[in-house]
Amino acid sequence: MSPTSSPLLSKASRQQPKALRFENQAHGFVSSNPLISRCTIRFKSHAVFYLTLKEGGLPFWHPTGLPYPSGSLCILMATNGGDQTPRHHGPHGHHLRKLLHPSGKRIHIAATPDEHDRLRKTLGHAEPDENFDVYIHGSKEHKDIVREIHDHHEQRRHHLRTKHGEVYDEFEHVRDQLDILSEEMHMLTDHGVSLDANFSKFGYDARIRTRDPGSDTSSMVSSEKRDWDAERKKGTAIKFWRKPVVRQYFHKGLLWRASQVEEVASFELFVDLLYVGIIAVIGDTAAEDPTAFGLLRFAITFILGWKMWSDITVIISWFEVDDIFQRICILFVMITLFGFTLNIVEAFETTWIMMISFYLASRFFGAVYYFWMGYMLPMIRGHMFVNAFLVLIPGALWIASIQVEYPSRLALIWPAIVLDLFGAVVVIVLKRRYIDKPDDDKGQLACQLTRWFEFMPATNIEHKTERTNAFVTLVFGYSVVALLFQNRAEFGINAFFGKAILGLIQAFAFNWLYFEIDAWDLHTHAIRRHVVSSIAWIFAHLPFIMAYVLAGASLSRLVLATDCEDADAENLVESWAARAEHTHEIPIGLRWFYCVGLGVALISMSAISLAHVHKTFEGQRLKKMYRLPVRVSIAIVIICLPLAEDRLSSLGLVATTTCLVVFVLAMDVYGATDSNDPFWRCQKSCQYSAELAIQKKAIVEALKRGETVELKMDENEKGEKVLHES
Incomplete structure (x- = not known):
């Protein structure tokens, strides 16, 4: 659109539109119309015009019929399509x-x-009187001023109602009907849905905005229809290096994010394949040594492996790079992860230096990456530098642990683990406590730090949940694969088979509880609900996953135990028979590993469920607030089962825990049903939907005219039933 062919028109004194022509100046476009003192224009798909009327000039007319007074600012929108209305x-x-x-x-x-x-x-140039204020949409100032204006108009409405009585009530009724029809026509036509799917799955939050890279538009303005034919010639070239882009960030209480859903990259799934082996090595090593030392080794090695996985997930979630260099970086981290895995079993005997060296190589690489991102992206430089230092501080403790022998090194290991896990949380708490306060309450140091920490990278909720779900799926998969054995008896329905089937039922029940009970029918996801619930949801997964891996590894040993009837090791293939030897008596540590693992997993799942806000409905048989205490009570019972010692055989122990877990599942399923609707059958009538060969424009026009569109069903030439407009 050229300046001389601008479709922008004005309406003066309700006369016919008169076109305004603009001249190209050094710093923008200035109107040749004497009624306009200044005009700033940006020509894109939409051009925003800021027009200030001179004193004595004719007013512009608002579509509602109320004129803008002289000297005011009129904001108009113009498009390349020739839209001539404000x-x-x-x-x-x-x-x-x-x-x-x-x-x-x-x-x-x-x-x-x-x-x-x-x-x-x-506006500072356009309105010399400076009788204006500018606020960011959704900010505290914006909300306060809207409430103030709303209260003012509420008082005016009350005055008009008192003064005019019946006439006012009739006008209100007509306006309500028009609002209902306008909403209906909007839902049929131009309803913006860039975040609807996200809100439906994770809950609504008015503080979220969308913004696409390279665009000045946000979720405040609906997007135009895309030309899909033109998209064919807009491919993306592969580059060795791209400047990184922050996917989402917090700024002054608002979360800015891309409107597109962040998909899990293929190389992330490839990294998960490596974690299948890591989980198996750590879990099997713990089950082979069911002692306090074995538990200590399991906890330390698993937490380090989990931290390396979390670092990869966070970096990919924060930054959009998608270049060859990023793949090389991921490959380097995988090499360090691979080396870490190879030194787990003998870590506390001979390979501690090697295991920690690979761990620190991954962590220090992340610190260098944070420094690099801080240099490339000044907007988030403060947070990137802080994250880098949060790696270096515990890194010094890990290096010191190499120089100290066991058990003295434990005094360095656990503080380093605490700093690795919770260092970022401390920074968030301090930022919210001292930096995010109102400016009037800040000290001089806090005001200076605000400039460094004004922008904060945020975790993408879709990516975080998908990656966590994928990891949990790996854990469930490991527990099932660990149950497998090879039978060589002609009739293999025996105690081994029974215990394995009971373990499979357990895994199925946990999968059902986690994915289809606790994460189903959410009103607000824990990450979106509040910062406290978000932290609780993230960190509750670590004890849940650790406990379930420990229980699954222990169950794989209980399945092969020969302490019960019909459990003859000769019925197993040689490699599994060797594992079943010397299992006539189950070690008490293995019982505790198994039962405490299941119990802690159930309690952690309860905490995860409690962090969410679930939807409710009238007639719900048992709400979450009543189901979760029962689940925790069952978990405590399972934890206490090892006190029975040899009075419960391996088969009896697995059968008891399976029955308790299935009871928890049945209670949750029953609690989510409707007492007003029969459980075993559906009484609701079936409904069918059909696609109509009617243009949406015809329906909209009919609604505007107040007409009814009648449909008839006939048979076409092929004998098919079709609907058409009568």
Whole structure:
């Protein structure tokens, strides 16, 4: 669109539109119309025009019939398509960009922090009287001013109701009906859905905004239809290195994120394949040595492996790079992870230096990456440097542990683990406590730090949940694979088979509870609910996964135990028969590993479920607040089962725990049913949907005219039933 062919028109004194022509100046476009003192224009798919009327000039007319007074700022939208009407974003997916305070001050709303700075600078030149304010949409100031204006108009409405009585009530009724029809037509036409799927799955949050890279538009403005034919010639070339982009970040209480859903990359799934082996090595090593020392080795090695996995997930979630160099970095981290895995079994005897060296290589590489991101992205430099130092501080303790013999090195190991796991949480708490306070309550140091920590990278909720679900699936898969054995008896239905089937039922029940009970029908996901619930959800997964891996590894040994009837080791293939030898008496440590693992897993799952806000419905048989205490009580019972010692054989122990776990599952399933609807059958009538060969435009026009669209069903030439407009 050229300046001389601008479709922008004005309406003066309700006369016919008169076109405005613009001249190209050194710093923008200035109108040749004498009624306009200044005009700043950016030509894109939408061009935003800021027009200030001179004193004595004719007013522009708002679509509602209320004129803008002389000297005011009129914000208009123009498109390449020739739209000649001012656009004022209303309540249906669009947002007000300008408000008028009862005092006469003009309030302007910016969609993004960048637009806030540009708009304030532009208005400073356009409105010399400076009788205006600019706020970021969704900020505390924006909410306060809207409440203040709302209260003012509520008082005016009360005054009008008292003064005009019946006439006012009739007008309110007509307006309500128009609002209902406008909402219905909006749902049929231009309803913006860029975040609807996200809100439906994880819960609504008014503090979320979307912004696409390279675009100045946000979720405040609905996106236009894409030309899919033109997309064919817009492929993306592979590059060795791209400048990284922050996928999402917090700024002044708002979460800015890309509108697209972040998909799990293929190389992330490849990394998970390596963790299948890591889980197996750590779990099997613990089951072979069911002692306090074995538990200590299991906890330390598993936490280190989990931390390496978390580092990869966080970096990929924070930054969008998608270049060859990123793949090389991931390959280097996988090499360190591979070396770490090879030195787990003998870590506390001979390979401690090698295992910690590979761990530190991965962690220090992450620190260098954070420093590099801080250099490349000044917006988040403060947080990147802090994250790098959070790696270096515990790294010094890990290096010192190499120089100390066991058990003295434990005094260095556990502080290092605490710093690795919770260092970032401490930073978040301090930031919320001292930096995110209102400016009036901040000290001089806090004000200086605010400039460094104003922007904070955020975790993508879809990516985090998908990656966590994938890891949990690996754990469930390991527990099932660990149950497998090879039978050589002609009739193999024996105690080995029975215990393995009971273990399979356990794994199925846990999978059902985690994915289809605790993570189903969410109103608000824990990550979106609050920072405390988000931290609780993230860290509750570590004891859950550790406990279940320990229980699964122990169960694989209990399946091969020969302490019960019909459990003859000669019925197993030689390699499994060797494992079954010397299992006539089950070590008490193995019983504790198995039962405590299951119990802690159930308690951790309860904490994960409690962090979410689930939807409720009328007639629900048993709400979550009543089911979770029962689940925790069952977990405590399972934890106490080893006290029975030899009075419970391996078969009896596995059967008892399976029955208790299935009881928990049955209670949760029953609690999620409707007492007003029969459990065993459905009484609701079936409903069918059909695609109609009717244009949406015809339906919209019919709604505007108040007409009814009638449909008839006939048979076409092929004898098929079709619907068409009568």
